[in-house]
Amino acid sequence: MDPGERFRRSAPRRLAEQVESIAQGVAQRVIDLVVESLDMNALIARIDLNVVLGRVDLNKVVDRIDLNQIVDQLDVNRLMARVDINQIVSQIDIEALVKNTDLGAIMVSSSSSLATEAVDQGRSHAVSMDDTLARWVSRIRHNHAGRAEPPELPNTPEEP
Amino acid sequence: MTAPADADADLLEPVPGNVGVSQPVPLGGSPQPHVPVSTEETENLRGQHAGFASRFIAFIVDCAVSIGVFMLVLGAASFAASVLTGSSIHWSRANTWVVVAFFAWEFFYYAYFWTASGKTPGMVLLGVQVVGQDGSSVGTKRGLLRTLAFPLSFLLLGLGFLGILLGRDRRALHDVIADTAVVYCWDAREARLRSLAREGSNRQP
Numbered sequence: 001m002d003p004g005e006r007f008r009r010s011a012p013r014r015l016a017e018q019v020e021s022i023a024q025g026v027a028q029r030v031i032d033l034v035v036e037s038l039d040m041n042a043l044i045a046r047i048d049l050n051v052v053l054g055r056v057d058l059n060k061v062v063d064r065i066d067l068n069q070i071v072d073q074l075d076v077n078r079l080m081a082r083v084d085i086n087q088i089v090s091q092i093d094i095e096a097l098v099k100n101t102d103l104g105a106i107m108v109s110s111s112s113s114l115a116t117e118a119v120d121q122g123r124s125h126a127v128s129m130d131d132t133l134a135r136w137v138s139r140i141r142h143n144h145a146g147r148a149e150p151p152e153l154p155n156t157p158e159e160p
Numbered sequence: 161m162t163a164p165a166d167a168d169a170d171l172l173e174p175v176p177g178n179v180g181v182s183q184p185v186p187l188g189g190s191p192q193p194h195v196p197v198s199t200e201e202t203e204n205l206r207g208q209h210a211g212f213a214s215r216f217i218a219f220i221v222d223c224a225v226s227i228g229v230f231m232l233v234l235g236a237a238s239f240a241a242s243v244l245t246g247s248s249i250h251w252s253r254a255n256t257w258v259v260v261a262f263f264a265w266e267f268f269y270y271a272y273f274w275t276a277s278g279k280t281p282g283m284v285l286l287g288v289q290v291v292g293q294d295g296s297s298v299g300t301k302r303g304l305l306r307t308l309a310f311p312l313s314f315l316l317l318g319l320g321f322l323g324i325l326l327g328r329d330r331r332a333l334h335d336v337i338a339d340t341a342v343v344y345c346w347d348a349r350e351a352r353l354r355s356l357a358r359e360g361s362n363r364q365p
């Protein structure tokens with residue numbers, strides 16, 4: 001082919017490439033300016049997330065998540081250090097737990113006996129009598145003052 | 161009889177509050193349902209000054225135990241004498257030696273248990289314990305002093321025990337003399353949980 005002819009054909013192509021390059025630069029700049037000027041919070045506030053979430057198939061999303069991988073990356077010790085176990089335990093109704101679960105049966109089989117039951121009852125009634133007597137005496141004396149501060153107990157094992 | 165381990169002078173955390181127990185701690189096994197007392201009350205029982213009834217019942221139990229053991233020993237001695245010598249011995253309350261032996265035995269009984277652990281068998285049964293007024297263990301000196309002063313409360317026509325009923329810290333005369341106090345040492349909350357456990361296990365098939 002004639003070299004002049006080749007030049008004539010390639011000139012428009014090169015021009016088109018230059019224009020395209022300029023257009024891309026302009027478009028990129030425009031997008032940057034638009035994004036910078038956008039108030040994302042206001043934009044999110046205008047989006048009805050319920051509608052968005054309604055269109056999301058969460059099962060598919062969950063299927064795509066490898067939970068094992070996430071758990072492997074968790075520092076459980078660090079996580080547990082941030083958990084207030086005492087607060088959690090304090091929210092548990094221990095009495096209901098003992099009363100309504102097998103834990104009660106385990107406790108009964110491990111610690112309870114007829115003798116223990118009798119001793120518990122005897123002590124309970126004795127305490128009841130103590131209190132009744134104290135109330136009588138208090139009524140007779142018209143004394144509503146509280147008892148003295150209890151002493152601290154020595155560190156001896158508790159009675160069963 | 162084995163000696164209970166001597167209690168340390170170490171102290172527990174101070175027992176919070178001073179709430180009296182206004183109702184019996186509900187326990188299982190009774191045909192009628194108990195009215196549950198609040199957890200606060202049952203938790204605060206341990207370390208409270210023990211009342212007259214608990215102490216009196218403990219004393220009755222101790223009397224029964226100590227006199228029973230004494231009678232057993234006399235009976236065993238009488239049996240041994242009859243086997244060895246062929247003639248039986250009849251013990252009489254008028255016999256001075258028997259009386260002396262009886263009081264010596266009673267002294268030993270209370271002194272031993274109070275100095276060793278602060279708890280006689282009767283007190284163990286009722287869940288009460290003798291401690292120092294400051295909460296420390298009784299120790300030998302205070303235990304012996306308490307045992308020596310104990311008869312004084314009787315000798316004053318029982319007036320020595322009035323402090324248990326009328327005093328704020330429920331101390332008898334011998335407690336004041338020996339600088340001791342008697343407190344509850346049983347875990348009422350544990351007993352309550354046991355009761356609930358029994359109740360729950362009875363209901364479950």
